[in-house]
Amino acid sequence: MNWSQDLGGIKLGMRRESEAPEDIVLEFDIQDRALLKDKPVLKIDVVTQRLEEKWQGLIFKGGNKATKTIFKGTLPIDTPRQTFEIKNQPFYDFKGKEIESFCIAKLSHAGATGEQRVPNALPYPVSDLNDATGIVDPKDTFDPSANFARLTKQTKINTYLLQLLLAGLAAWTLHWGISGEIWEWGSGKGKGDPVMLWIFALVLMVGGIYKVRQKALSKYISIDKSKTSRLKLEPGKTYSLAEVMDGEVEIDIEDALFRIVCCNRERYQYLMTQSRSRDWISMHRDFNGHVIYERKVSRIAAGSRLADYLPKQHDISFDVMFRNLYPQALVSKNYGVSIYWEIQVIHDELVDLEIPIAGIDRDWPFEHFA
Numbered sequence: 001m002n003w004s005q006d007l008g009g010i011k012l013g014m015r016r017e018s019e020a021p022e023d024i025v026l027e028f029d030i031q032d033r034a035l036l037k038d039k040p041v042l043k044i045d046v047v048t049q050r051l052e053e054k055w056q057g058l059i060f061k062g063g064n065k066a067t068k069t070i071f072k073g074t075l076p077i078d079t080p081r082q083t084f085e086i087k088n089q090p091f092y093d094f095k096g097k098e099i100e101s102f103c104i105a106k107l108s109h110a111g112a113t114g115e116q117r118v119p120n121a122l123p124y125p126v127s128d129l130n131d132a133t134g135i136v137d138p139k140d141t142f143d144p145s146a147n148f149a150r151l152t153k154q155t156k157i158n159t160y161l162l163q164l165l166l167a168g169l170a171a172w173t174l175h176w177g178i179s180g181e182i183w184e185w186g187s188g189k190g191k192g193d194p195v196m197l198w199i200f201a202l203v204l205m206v207g208g209i210y211k212v213r214q215k216a217l218s219k220y221i222s223i224d225k226s227k228t229s230r231l232k233l234e235p236g237k238t239y240s241l242a243e244v245m246d247g248e249v250e251i252d253i254e255d256a257l258f259r260i261v262c263c264n265r266e267r268y269q270y271l272m273t274q275s276r277s278r279d280w281i282s283m284h285r286d287f288n289g290h291v292i293y294e295r296k297v298s299r300i301a302a303g304s305r306l307a308d309y310l311p312k313q314h315d316i317s318f319d320v321m322f323r324n325l326y327p328q329a330l331v332s333k334n335y336g337v338s339i340y341w342e343i344q345v346i347h348d349e350l351v352d353l354e355i356p357i358a359g360i361d362r363d364w365p366f367e368h369f370a
Contacts, residue, residue, distance in 0.1 A: 001027065002121070007107040008114035009035050010075075014103065016123045021370035024070075024089045024120070030080040039074040040109030044118070046070055046091040048101040048335040056271035063269045063280035066335035070103075090329040090366040092122045094337055096129055098266040098285050101329065101336065123370065126326050132263035132289025136342065140352045147217045147350050152250050159216040163209050170205035173198070217351040221306060223247035228343060228355045235322040235368050238314040241295060245343050245355060246307040253300040253347065258310070262321040262341035263289040267360070269334050282334050292320050292341070327369040328359050339364050 003011045009032025015025050026044075030036065049065030050056075056064060070091065076084045094101040103118045148156070177198045185194040224246045231244055241258060265284040272281050293316045300309040321341060330336035339359030346352050 002119035003029055004105060004118040005116045006031070006114070007105060007116050008032075008040075008109060008112060010107060012105050012116075012118045014118055014120040016370070018123075018370075020085075020367075021123060022088050022090065022366040024086040024091075026071075026076075026084045026086060028077055028080065028082065028084075033080065035075060035109065036078060036080070038109060040107050042071065042073065042075050043069060043106045043108075044071040044086070045104045045106070046089075046101065046331055047104055048099055048331040050098065050268055051095075051100055054098065057278075060278075063271060066332040068331045088366075090327050091120065091331075092327070092329060093120050094326065094329070096266045096285070096287065096337075098283075099268050099335065099337075101331070122326075126288075126324070128288040128324070130287060130289075132286040135261050135289035135291060136263050136286050136340070138344070138346070138352070142217075142347065142351045143349050144214075144217060144351075147220075148213065150251050150350070151216065151219060155216060155219050155250065159212060162212045166205050166208045166212065170202055170209075173201055173205065177202075218353055220251045220253065220350055221247050221249055221345065221353060223306070223345075223353060223355060225355050229357060233318045233321075235319055237317075239316045239318075240310070240312050240314050241293075241316060242307040242310040242312050243314075244316065245310070246305060249300050249302055249304050249306055249309075252302045253297075253350070255296055255298060255347070256300065256350075257294065257296050257344075257346040259291065259295075259344040259346060260293040260316065260341065261289060261291050261344065262318075262325060262339070263287060264326050265338045265340050265359070267330065267334060267336055267338055280334075284338075286340065288325060290320050290324050292316070292318060322368050325369060327366045328364040330360060333360055 001013045001015045003013045005011070009030070011029035011031070013027040013029070015027065016023065017025060046068045047065060055061060068091075070089050071086050091101065091103065093103070103120045105116055105118045107114045151159075182198050183195050227246045228244055231239070244260075263286045265286055267282070267284050269280040270283045272279050295311060297309060297311075300306065318341075321339075325339060326337050328337060328339045330338060341357050343355040344352060345354070
C-alpha cells in the first residue's frame with residue numbers, strides 16, 4: 001500500500017481485504033495528533049477524465065471529466081491506528097488510452113484546505129489495454145446478393161414495397177423542388193436554407209432505400225434478445241448455448257459459428273462541433289477483449305425455434321470474463337470503465353448477427369472480478 005502526500009498533518013492510504021474486496025479500507029498516518037480532537041472535514045472524490053492531452057473546449061471544459069464523492073464528513077477516527085471502511089466502492093486507479101481515474105482527498109481545517117491524490121491500486125494485476133475491435137467487431141465478409149436471395153418470399157416482398165415507397169417519395173420531392181424553383185425561395189443570407197433542407201430530405205430518402213435492404217439481410221433469424229438480457233451471470237456457474245439465446249429461424253442455415261466475447265470499455269465524452277452547435281456526445285473504446293465460447297452448428301432448419309438446434313450441454317463458463325476484465329467502475333454513465341459482452345452469429349454467406357449486452361445497464365459486483 002502506498003501513502004498520499006501530506007494533506008496538512010495527515011497522510012492517507014487505501015487497500016482492500018480479501019474477505020470483502022468490494023470495500024475500500026482507508027488507513028491514516030497521523031502526523032499532527034491535534035487533528036484527532038479538532039475533527040477536520042475530510043472529502044474523498046473519485047475523478048474520471050479524458051487524458052489531459054485529449055481535453056477539448058476552450059471555455060466549457062466540464063465535459064472532459066466527471067466526479068463522484070464517495071466520502072464526506074468529519075475525520076472518522078479517534079486514535080492514530082484506526083481504519084475506516086468505505087462500503088461498496090468499485091473505484092480504482094486506472095490509466096488507459098482515452099481516460100484516467102484516480103482518487104482525490106481534501107482536508108479542510110482551520111480555514112485551510114489540503115488536497116492530494118490517494119493511491120488506490122487494484123489488488124490484483126490486470127494490464128491488457130490492447131484494442132478489442134478485432135474480437136468484438138470482426139470483419140464481416142458475407143455476400144449481400146446471396147444473403148438477400150435466401151430470405152423468405154414475404155421478407156423480400158416487404159422490402160421491395162418499402163423501397164418502392166421511399167423511391168416514390170424521393171421522386172415526388174425532386175419534382176416538387178424543381179418545379180417550384182426552390183433555389184429562388186427566401187432572401188438574403190437565408191436564401192439557401194430551403195435548398196439545403198430539400199437536398200437533405202432527398203439524401204435521407206435515397207439513403208433509406210439502401211438502409212431498408214441492408215436491414216432486411218439480418219432477418220434470416222428473428223432473435224429474442226430479451227432472453228439474453230435477462231441472463232444473470234455468476235462466476236463458477238456454467239450455461240448451455242440454448243439457455244443464453246433463442247429466436248425464430250426463417251431460412252435453412254448451415255455451418256453457423258456461435259461465439260461469445262467480452263471486453264472492457266473506456267467510456268468518455270467527445271465534443272462534437274457542427275456549423276452552429278457544440279454538443280458533448282458519449283463515446284467508448286473497446287479494449288482487453290477475450291473469446292469466451294465458440295461452437296459451430298452444422299444445420300438449423302427453417303421455421304424452427306433456434307434453441308431447439310443449439311447445444312444443450314452446460315459447457316459455457318464466463319470465468320474467463322470475471323478473471324481477466326477490469327471491474328466495472330463508472331463515475332457516471334459517460335465516464336469510467338465498463339463491462340461489455342455479446343453473442344455473435346457468424347456465417348460466410350449471411351450477414352453476421354450480434355446480441356450486445358452493455359454493462360452500463362446493469363450492476364457488476366466488484367467481488368466477482370476479484
